[in-house]
Amino acid sequence: EAGVVQSPRYKIIEKKQPVAFWCNPISGHNTLYWYLQNLGQGPELLIRYENEEAVDDSQLPKDRFSAERLKGVDSTLKIQPAELGDSAVYLCASSQGGGRTGELFFGEGSRLTVL
Amino acid sequence: AQSVTQLDSQVPVFEEAPVELRCNYSSSVSVYLFWYVQYPNQGLQLLLKYLSGSTLVKGINGFEAEFNKSQTSFHLRKPSVHISDTAEYFCAVSARGGATNKLIFGTGTLLAVQP
Numbered sequence: 001e002a003g004v005v006q007s008p009r010y011k012i013i014e015k016k017q018p019v020a021f022w023c024n025p026i027s028g029h030n031t032l033y034w035y036l037q038n039l040g041q042g043p044e045l046l047i048r049y050e051n052e053e054a055v056d057d058s059q060l061p062k063d064r065f066s067a068e069r070l071k072g073v074d075s076t077l078k079i080q081p082a083e084l085g086d087s088a089v090y091l092c093a094s095s096q097g098g099g100r101t102g103e104l105f106f107g108e109g110s111r112l113t114v115l
Numbered sequence: 116a117q118s119v120t121q122l123d124s125q126v127p128v129f130e131e132a133p134v135e136l137r138c139n140y141s142s143s144v145s146v147y148l149f150w151y152v153q154y155p156n157q158g159l160q161l162l163l164k165y166l167s168g169s170t171l172v173k174g175i176n177g178f179e180a181e182f183n184k185s186q187t188s189f190h191l192r193k194p195s196v197h198i199s200d201t202a203e204y205f206c207a208v209s210a211r212g213g214a215t216n217k218l219i220f221g222t223g224t225l226l227a228v229q230p
Contacts, residue, residue, distance in 0.1 A: 004158070040124075040222070040223070041222055041223070042119075042205050042207075042220030042221050042222050042223050043159070043205070043220050044220070045217065045218070048217070056217065091158060091159070093158075093159075103161050103164070104159075104161070104218065106158030106159040106160070107158050108156070108157055108158045109158055
C-alpha cells in the first residue's frame with residue numbers, strides 16, 4: 001500500500017515569491033491534515049479536512065496561506081507571498097474515519113527554505 | 116485545552132543501555148496518548164498509543180510506555196537500545212471524545228545512541 005506522498009521534497013525560494021506543496025493521501029483516508037514543523041519543534045496543525053470540507057483551519061494564517069482539497073483526495077497548500085519565517089517543514093498526514101484513535105500516517109514532508 | 120511537555124531535548128545513551136524518554140501532559144479531560152518517531156529526513160511514524168485498558172502499552176521496535184494518570188505522565192522506555200533507534204521522538208495527546216483526532220505534539224526528544 002502506498003503511503004502519503006508529498007512533493008516537492010525540497011524547495012528554495014526568494015522571499016515574496018509564491019510556493020505550493022502537494023499531497024496525495026493514502027487511498028480511502030477521508031481525513032487529511034497539513035502540519036507545520038519548525039526546526040527543533042513538534043508539528044503544529046495548520047488545517048484539517050474531512051473529505052472536501054476544511055473542519056479546522058483556526059491555525060492557518062489566512063492572509064498568506066491557502067489550502068484546498070479538490071474532490072476530497074489530493075490537497076494543495078499555498079503560500080503567497082512567502083516570508084523568511086515560513087522556512088520550515090510542511091507535513092501532510094491522513095487518517096481513516098476521522099482518526100479518533102490517533103493513528104495518523106505522515107508523508108516525508110516538504111522542506112521550504114526562504115532566502 | 117491539552118498540552119505536552121518533553122523536558123529532555125536530547126538524550127545521549129550508549130548502545131545496549133536502557134533508556135527512558137519522559138513525557139508529561141496537561142488536560143482537563145480524559146486523553147488518548149501517543150508516541151511518534153521521526154527518523155532523519157522522514158515523516159512521523161506511530162510507535163505506540165494508549166487509548167484505554169492496560170496502562171502498560173507495547174509498541175514497535177521493542178518500545179513500551181506506561182500511562183500514569185496520577186502523575187499525568189506517559190514515559191517511553193526501551194531496555195536495550197540500538198544504533199538504529201537514533202531518531203526524534205514525539206509525545207502527543209488528544210482529548211478523549213473531543214475534537215476527534217486533534218493531536219497536540221510535544222517539542223520532541225532526540226535520542227542519540229552512541230556505539
